[in-house]
Amino acid sequence: MSTPLLEVKDLTMHFPIRSRGLIPRTVGHVPAVDGVSFSIGAGEALGLVGESGSGKSTTGRLITRLHEPTSGQIIFDGQDIAGWTPRQLKPLRRDIQMIFQDPYTSLNPRHTVGEIIGAPLEIHKLVPKQGRLRRVQELLEIVGLNPEHYNRYPHEFSGGQRQRIGIARALTMQPRLLVADEPVSALDVSIQAQIINLMKDLQKEFNIAFLFIAHDLAIVRHFCPQIAVMYKGKIVENAPREELYTNPQHGYTRSLLSAVPDMRQAVVGGRRERIRYTGKEEVVTTTER
Amino acid sequence: MKLNPPLPSTGATASTMGTEPRNVVLSRSPRQLAWARFTRDKKTVVAAVIVGIYVLLAIAAPILVALGVLNPYDNNQDLIANDSLPIGAFGGISWDHPFGVEPGLGRDTLSRIWFGLTFSFAIAIIGSFFAMLLGVVFGIIAGLTGGWVDYLIGRLIDLTLAFPQTLMLLALSSTVLGILTTVFFIPEGDLARAAYVILVLAVFGWVGVARVIRGQVLSIREREYIDAAKLIGASPMRRWFREVLPNLWAPILVQGTLILPAYISTEAALAYLNVSVQQPTPTLGNVLQDAVRYPVADFTYFIIPVLVLVILVVAFNLLGDGLRDALDPKGSR
Ligand SMILES: Nc1ncnc2c1ncn2[C@@H]1O[C@H](COP(=O)(O)OP(=O)(O)OP(=O)(O)O)[C@@H](O)[C@H]1O
Ligand SMILES: [Mg+2]
Numbered sequence: 001m002s003t004p005l006l007e008v009k010d011l012t013m014h015f016p017i018r019s020r021g022l023i024p025r026t027v028g029h030v031p032a033v034d035g036v037s038f039s040i041g042a043g044e045a046l047g048l049v050g051e052s053g054s055g056k057s058t059t060g061r062l063i064t065r066l067h068e069p070t071s072g073q074i075i076f077d078g079q080d081i082a083g084w085t086p087r088q089l090k091p092l093r094r095d096i097q098m099i100f101q102d103p104y105t106s107l108n109p110r111h112t113v114g115e116i117i118g119a120p121l122e123i124h125k126l127v128p129k130q131g132r133l134r135r136v137q138e139l140l141e142i143v144g145l146n147p148e149h150y151n152r153y154p155h156e157f158s159g160g161q162r163q164r165i166g167i168a169r170a171l172t173m174q175p176r177l178l179v180a181d182e183p184v185s186a187l188d189v190s191i192q193a194q195i196i197n198l199m200k201d202l203q204k205e206f207n208i209a210f211l212f213i214a215h216d217l218a219i220v221r222h223f224c225p226q227i228a229v230m231y232k233g234k235i236v237e238n239a240p241r242e243e244l245y246t247n248p249q250h251g252y253t254r255s256l257l258s259a260v261p262d263m264r265q266a267v268v269g270g271r272r273e274r275i276r277y278t279g280k281e282e283v284v285t286t287t288e289r
Numbered sequence: 290m291k292l293n294p295p296l297p298s299t300g301a302t303a304s305t306m307g308t309e310p311r312n313v314v315l316s317r318s319p320r321q322l323a324w325a326r327f328t329r330d331k332k333t334v335v336a337a338v339i340v341g342i343y344v345l346l347a348i349a350a351p352i353l354v355a356l357g358v359l360n361p362y363d364n365n366q367d368l369i370a371n372d373s374l375p376i377g378a379f380g381g382i383s384w385d386h387p388f389g390v391e392p393g394l395g396r397d398t399l400s401r402i403w404f405g406l407t408f409s410f411a412i413a414i415i416g417s418f419f420a421m422l423l424g425v426v427f428g429i430i431a432g433l434t435g436g437w438v439d440y441l442i443g444r445l446i447d448l449t450l451a452f453p454q455t456l457m458l459l460a461l462s463s464t465v466l467g468i469l470t471t472v473f474f475i476p477e478g479d480l481a482r483a484a485y486v487i488l489v490l491a492v493f494g495w496v497g498v499a500r501v502i503r504g505q506v507l508s509i510r511e512r513e514y515i516d517a518a519k520l521i522g523a524s525p526m527r528r529w530f531r532e533v534l535p536n537l538w539a540p541i542l543v544q545g546t547l548i549l550p551a552y553i554s555t556e557a558a559l560a561y562l563n564v565s566v567q568q569p570t571p572t573l574g575n576v577l578q579d580a581v582r583y584p585v586a587d588f589t590y591f592i593i594p595v596l597v598l599v600i601l602v603v604a605f606n607l608l609g610d611g612l613r614d615a616l617d618p619k620g621s622r
Contacts, residue, residue: 020440021437021440022437022440022441023437024436024437024440061516064520066516066519066520089522090522093520093521093522094522096520097520097521098516098517098520100513100516100517101513102513105512105513105514106512106513106514106516106517107514107517108512108514108518108532108535108536109319109536110319110535110536111531111535112318119518119521119523120521120522123521123522123523123527124521124522153317153318153319153322155319155322156317166517169517169521172521173521
């Protein structure tokens with residue numbers, strides 16, 4: 001494998017727990033992300049799976065640099081952006097974007113769809129003012145919305161349509177990496193597949209790399225050829241999809257797999273074994289292409 | 290750079306889109322939507338009309354007094370019997386005095402209540418203005434900064450709430466009135482007393498506003514669209530003015546409509562405690578202060594100002610609640 005687009009090395013995020021008071025003191029730490037390493041090549045998709053509180057969102061927010069990591073490296077396109085200042089980050093924003101979990105709070109209710117999608121163009125002065133509307137309409141069309149709806153407000157759209165708007169906003173600056181933090185878990189099951197397929201198409205069309213965060217394996221298995229399993233702030237297993245399914249190395253992965261509904265078992269019937277992960281185990285990483 | 294062929298996955302949506310007429314797009318802004326919700330609620334519309342009438346009356350009163358239509362100051366001893374109560378049934382109601390006359394001096398009750406409305410409104414509006422100003426500024430600062438600034442403002446709020454308000458404002462009234470007249474050169478009498486009431490309203494009233502606004506700012510800051518704004522490279526200034534502030538107008542407006550009636554009743558309470566504007570200048574408060582002395586002897590005189598105040602406060606509160614529901618139907622979103 002040549003140099004990946006994103007390489008994360010030993011990434012750590014310890015949120016300080018601060019006492020409230022005139023002079024707040026740090027009274028402890030939450031080790032949300034604890035020495036995480038992985039890499040994503042250009043145009044590739046990595047799935048990041050784990051239970052609630054395992055540090056998936058924090059990892060995603062570190063890569064988009066909404067948080068500053070406690071330690072570790074985030075090497076994007078050959079540069080370590082882990083310690084960059086907001087000013088240094090501004091041009092980088094074009095390359096790394098995010099799709100959020102909640103389509104209701106991720107769009108400002110006071111802005112029209114055109115304003116939401118066009119804002120990046122305005123901030124980065126990418127397109128002259130007259131061209132913005134055309135670009136917004138083009139983006140609306142790309143994500144499967146009516147381009148004439150640029151003047152509408154978010155409340156006029158369904159959850160799935162709102163998520164498309166969020167995706168259009170992320171696409172505006174033609175990013176090279178998209179962090180999708182549980183992009184479909186707030187949506188109806190019937191809509192989930194549509195959104196996932198849309199992202200798949202976009203990935204192919206524009207060669208965008210994805211970090212796809214989900215809390216179960218069923219969602220990512222169609223999207224990500226490589227899947228990392230996260231547990232208590234650590235990546236316990238990082239393997240190609242097939243390998244992870246056929247030969248899970250880590251106990252926690254096995255418990256995750258046992259939670260995925262199995263077609264064959266549903267047809268044939270019979271009891272399904274559910275594995276509960278309790279104990280400690282060695283970290284197993286098998287990466288192979 | 291269009292996606293072709295049409296995505297199989299999005300086909301369902303795309304085809305429904307296609308059947309929609311493309312040119313006639315009936316789109317409503319949040320404001321239009323709020324207006325629709327507002328007018329749909331009958332109770333709120335009635336309340337708004339009543340509030341509107343009150344406001345018009347309060348504006349008209351000084352003009353009518355100047356024209357001589359209203360006579361809040363003239364005594365009518367000829368209408369008062371020997372027991373100092375008005376002559377005639379129902380507090381001396383007549384064509385000339387539709388609400389009757391005051392026991393004792395025989396002044397026209399309608400004129401006093403009507404003109405009193407103007408003074409009460411003026412005091413409550415100015416008091417609300419300063420309370421809102423302080424509350425919004427402190428609330429925003431606390432919500433935006435966090436840390437020790439937020440902590441200090443929080444303690445200041447607690448301190449204000451813990452203050453034995455009624456006791457202190459009675460005990461301090463002469464001292465503060467003295468300061469207002471000597472240090473700030475506010476003319477003694479009604480003006481100084483009005484200024485004192487406004488001061489009290491502002492000093493104790495900003496606290497509630499600040500709490501609400503702080504909470505709003507904190508909750509807006511946590512929304513994902515703020516993160517999205519950071520990610521597209523929006524400066525802190527832009528985030529504040531374009532993303533946070535537009536979402537604050539609604540709660541500010543609602544707070545304003547809710548504290549105004551509260552302050553009109555507070556003025557009445559202060560009048561009862563003798564710290565508000567004094568007779569002969571009428572306010573709703575001092576008219577009531579006089580009226581509550583005659584609950585049995587002159588029921589008409591007692592009940593009319595009470596009704597005027599109750600209807601005003603209820604209408605304002607219904608309006609405030611209706612506004613909140615219209616502007617913020619889901620409570621927080
Ligand atoms: N800003 C923060 N300050 C303090 N602690 C935080 C912060 N954000 C997250 N945490 C903590 O870090 C841990 C990991 O949280 P994170 O949101 O990354 O989990 P997650 O895997 O995304 O879970 P979920 O599936 O529920 O979204 C949690 O214990 C959480 O309480
Ligand atoms: Mg999460």
